[in-house]
Amino acid sequence: xxxxxxxxxxxxxxxxxxxxxxxxxxxxxxxxxxxxxxxxxxxxxxxxxxxxxxxxxxxxxxxxxxxxxxxxxxxxxxxxxxxxxxxxxxxxxxxxxxxxxxxxxxxxxxxxxxxxxxxxxxxxxxxxxxxxxxxxxxxxxxxxxxxxxxxxxxxxxxxxxxxxxxxxxxxxxxxxxxxxxxxxxxxxxxxxxxx
Amino acid sequence: xxxxxxxxxxxxxxxxxxxxxxxxxxxxxxxxxxxxxxxxxxxxxxxxxxxxxxxxxxxxxxxxxxxxxxxxxxxxxxxxxxxxxxxxxxxxxxxxx
Numbered sequence: 001x002x003x004x005x006x007x008x009x010x011x012x013x014x015x016x017x018x019x020x021x022x023x024x025x026x027x028x029x030x031x032x033x034x035x036x037x038x039x040x041x042x043x044x045x046x047x048x049x050x051x052x053x054x055x056x057x058x059x060x061x062x063x064x065x066x067x068x069x070x071x072x073x074x075x076x077x078x079x080x081x082x083x084x085x086x087x088x089x090x091x092x093x094x095x096x097x098x099x100x101x102x103x104x105x106x107x108x109x110x111x112x113x114x115x116x117x118x119x120x121x122x123x124x125x126x127x128x129x130x131x132x133x134x135x136x137x138x139x140x141x142x143x144x145x146x147x148x149x150x151x152x153x154x155x156x157x158x159x160x161x162x163x164x165x166x167x168x169x170x171x172x173x174x175x176x177x178x179x180x181x182x183x184x185x186x187x188x189x190x191x192x193x194x195x
Numbered sequence: 196x197x198x199x200x201x202x203x204x205x206x207x208x209x210x211x212x213x214x215x216x217x218x219x220x221x222x223x224x225x226x227x228x229x230x231x232x233x234x235x236x237x238x239x240x241x242x243x244x245x246x247x248x249x250x251x252x253x254x255x256x257x258x259x260x261x262x263x264x265x266x267x268x269x270x271x272x273x274x275x276x277x278x279x280x281x282x283x284x285x286x287x288x289x290x291x292x
Contacts, residue, residue: 006207008200008286014207015280018214021230022222083258085226088219 027084027091028140030186032073037179039069044171051165090139097139101132122167126156126174133178144185148178200286203248204279208233208241213276216251216268224264242266250275 006014043062050059105128112121134149136142155174159167204210211231216222228238242264245251250272254265268276 006205008283011200011205011210011283012280012287014210015214018211018230019218022215022218084223086219086222092220 022086022088027086027088027190028094028142028186029190030183031076033179033183033186035069035073037175037183039066040175041172041180044168044175048165048168048172051168093139094136097132097135101128104128119164120160122164122171123156123159126152126159126171129174129178130156133182137182142182142186142189144182145178148182151177199282201275201279201282203244203250204275206241208237209245210279212238212241212245212266213250213268213272216266217273217276221265221267224266227266245272248272248275 043065046062047059050056050062105125108124108128109121112118112124130149130152132149133145133152137145137147137149152174155170159170162170204213208231211233212227215227215230224235224238224242227233227242228235231238233241242251242253246253248271250269252267252269254267256263256265
């Protein structure tokens with residue numbers, strides 16, 4: 001780059017171009033949406049099948065596999081954090097949104113187990129899924145996530161009219177729309193922009 | 196001609212670096228080099244000038260045994276950038292644009 005001899009108009013163009021270069025960087029590869037999307041899909045659909053087959057006394061044990069995903073996620077993010085070339089403000093906001101969601105989910109399950117009111121768990125969980133999904137879509141300006149979040153809220157209301165066994169299928173449907181489909185679209189976008 | 200413009204920022208590479216850093220929380224040296232297409236030597240010199248002016252904070256650390264330089268705009272740098280952009284706008288306005 002040449003030094004100093006440039007006009008105010010050229011300065012403004014340079015500022016504009018650099019801000020756009022930084023802003024257009026797309027860091028979300030969709031991996032976590034796909035990991036959690038498929039895991040929750042398998043757990044919800046598996047739980048439904050296990051109840052129908054009546055093989056186990058406690059088919060809900062399948063949800064324990066989510067702890068493995070939590071451990072994997074912590075390792076994945078600590079590695080990725082070290083190799084990142086740049087940190088944006090929106091990455092920080094999205095991380096905080098998902099951490100808040102994780103904490104709220106933990107508190108929700110704690111409260112439900114304390115008062116032993118499990119029948120309302122899935123409608124509440126679906127409502128909770130909608131919040132970080134919709135907010136992440138807003139911060140990233142990525143419509144499929146906003147649509148996914150909205151679908152979660154619609155399914156949360158629908159779940160209150162459906163027998164609790166079939167609510168598991170609504171949970172599976174919610175993660176397909178809210179996380180799995182947007183996850184593949186994010187991966188496609190990431191690959192296209194980082195080729 | 197542009198005597199009111201901050202000489203630290205009125206340099207293409209330094210202005211490019213500050214414009215990138217104003218858009219992100221922090222960035223590594225390699226990211227800045229990639230986006231500005233500058234040579235490592237020139238970029239390093241300009242980053243030092245910005246650091247000496249107090250416009251950016253520079254953190255040097257090691258990652259997998261390789262040195263890593265992380266740059267972040269300081270509050271003083273944000274103020275200077277705002278003043279610079281306002282000065283640019285006043286120039287373009289007085290030129291009837």
